[in-house]
């Protein structure tokens with residue numbers, strides 16, 4: 184480890200820390216190291232450097248206040264193999280900003296979503312949904328830090344033939360799945376437009392203005408795809424964690440339902456306007472973000488060329504660390520470093536939070552950021568789970584509305600309890616049983632979900648039927664299986 188870098192685990196020649204770099208659930212190991220080496224530490228991956236931030240002041244200063252210098256993404260060869268350099272998450276910052284200014288209603292959502300109590304992920308899966316989840320799951324596995332060899336830091340690995348490199352074969356498979364889905368959907372939209380069946384969707388506007396923004400077929404397909412990708416598995420992962428918490432922490436569920444009953448009652452479904460009067464539900468949502476953040480290490484950042492960088496020469500015996508680098512608190516963060524923001528480590532820090540491994544929404548009623556009363560939590564902000572600086576999630580408003588209304592509907596409508604085993608004993612839930620991949624999503628778990636009253640169940644059925652008008656215009660061109668699914672559900676309810 185070159186002089187000037189933040190401290191970190193002892194290195195060995197050539198590999199640095201590569202031999203101990205975790206290959207799955209990197210946030211656990213990163214957090215363990217943070218407790219040992221501090222809120223800013225470094226890892227050597229061959230000649231390359233990664234810096235892990237688990238200190239709230241450093242995150243605020245480096246990633247928010249000095250975002251201009253830390254807004255870039257590190258090179259991601261695996262992402263490029265899959266998406267040909269066109270995935271927005273991994274794109275470098277120098278984009279044509281006009282092309283990515285939201286121009287339509289993509290970031291708005293209706294105040295109440297009648298589908299929201301249907302399911303988190305539909306149980307009957309039409310082929311498009313299955314295709315999406317397959318492609319998405321493969322993609323999330325490819326992106327997980329440590330899951331593939333560090334080809335960006337040790338470039339010679341790029342030349343290993345595919346027959347010896349499973350990661351290369353995985354990338355090719357993911358690319359195929361992703362392209363079939365993205366361009367299949369794009370062609371479907373074009374076809375629908377040709378038939379004169381507009382429905383006002385975001386992609387219609389993108390297509391209409393593609394020339395104005397200089398978007399070719401590749402750009403257009405990936406622009407649509409990345410929004411599906413960014414928006415669906417994230418929100419559903421969050422909701423699955425919320426349900427897991429409701430089952431595992433019945434006392435929190437009871438308090439949330441009490442608040443629901445007081446503010447909303449039996450005779451109507453919740454709306455987003457109710458949230459203002461629901462401090463406990465707001466606390467449940469924030470606690471879910473803290474307990475199981477959807478992106479526990481965000482998406483890696485990297486220092487941007489040129490801007491604000493100090494020139495620091497740091498020469499060890501044989502190696503010039505970096506001519507361009509920038510400094511924080513006396514540490515050097517070299518040009519080209521990968522910066523991980525360890526949101527998991529921050530949210531599970533026992534010095535910041537009382538009893539961080541347990542789901543306790545009440546902490547957000549006691550202090551603004553849920554921290555211990557004696558701790559200054561002002562470097563935190565409620566939107567931290569959505570990222571930092573100029574790279575903060577562009578879907579944040581859509582996501583927050585979607586999460587809030589779904590959380591409210593679920594808590595209002597259902598009781599979530601543990602499943603009983605053959606002998607009538609509650610099946611024990613493992614709240615740490617999570618899937619691999621860049622996102623935090625529980626592995627499928629058993630629980631019992633029952634409507635809280637007959638009146639509520641009837642109201643949900645009614646709202647579902649009334650929503651048919653809203654949704655039918657998006658049901659053009661769907662597969663025969665999907666059509667049958669929708670028709671059958673509506674008929675069953677209308678008869679019911």
Ligand code: HEM
Pocket residue numbers: 271272273274409410411413414415417418421477478481482483568569570571572573574575576577578579581582586
């Ligand atoms: C629970 C819901 C969501 C969470 C927790 C979430 C979280 C995040 C995080 C942590 C990042 C990386 C930020 C960073 O690098 O600092 C991100 C980026 C992104 N998100 Fe989201 N997101 C959610 C929903 C959405 C939705 C609904 C959309 C689109 C409709 C979306 C689109 C994107 C895109 C395109 C990026 C890449 C931005 C860039 O690299 O400049 N996300 N999101």
